[in-house]
Amino acid sequence: MKANRLVLAGSFCWNKDCPDYGLVDQGNIVKYGRTRKGTQRLKCTTCEKVFVENKGTVFYGRHHNPKEILECLAMVAERNSLASIHRIKGIKEETVMSWLREASNHVEQIESLLLANYPLTRVQLDAMWTYVGHKGEKVDIWKNPIEAASGGALP
Incomplete structure (x- = not known):
């Protein structure tokens, strides 16, 4: 992923093996519940990996x-x-x-x-x-x- 602008952590997939890795606002990131502490979980619909909104x-x-x-x-x-x-x-x-x-x-x-x-x-x-x-x-x-x-x- 080439860093050339600031984006929100939940606007792209963090999985380096995903075909949509680093592509911003592709529509592949959806909300996927919350953690016990209340942090929003997100899921990439392309690779099915789950991460939290404050990653990075x-x-x-x-x-x-x-x-x-x-x-x-x-x-x-x-x-x-x-x-x-x-x-x-x-x-x-x-x-x-x-x-x-x-x-x-x-x-x-x-x-x-x-x-x-x-x-x-x-x-x-x-x-x-x-x-x-x-x-x-x-x-x-x-x-x-x-x-x-x-x-x-x-x-």
């Missing part, structure tokens, strides 16, 4: 729900330490790190798609991710910070 995402195969994963990733983005996330949410630091690694893989895929399909430079992408990281807020940077001794009065 950060949430695939995780024991925590997507809302909890996103909350933890947002806490990391807000510069909370892994130890503080563990204290607040009760989720192991190693678990959050594995989510971060998986999320970073998806960022790399998104960047490669953007670079391949749009006239963007690496600098423009860095600026975009900085903007996303700051949520569009302008950040004031003090050019001449006032230095005072601890407990000293400001001039």
Whole structure:
């Protein structure tokens, strides 16, 4: 399957042996019930293979729900330490790190798609991710910070 645009995981067959593998919106993918946890199952009518709608995402195969994963990733983005996330949410630091690694893989895929399909430079992408990281807020940077001794009065 050649990756040249972003598509939903449930819009193509994931089976590499299927004749319709990677073909988007061919009508061969149908809903096929739900898992015990409520995740939508899908079935390819060509090869009869079944998969879940979150295959290929950060949430695939995780024991925590997507809302909890996103909350933890947002806490990391807000510069909370892994130890503080563990204290607040009760989720192991190693678990959050594995989510971060998986999320970073998806960022790399998104960047490669953007670079391949749009006239963007690496600098423009860095600026975009900085903007996303700051949520569009302008950040004031003090050019001449006032230095005072601890407990000293400001001039």
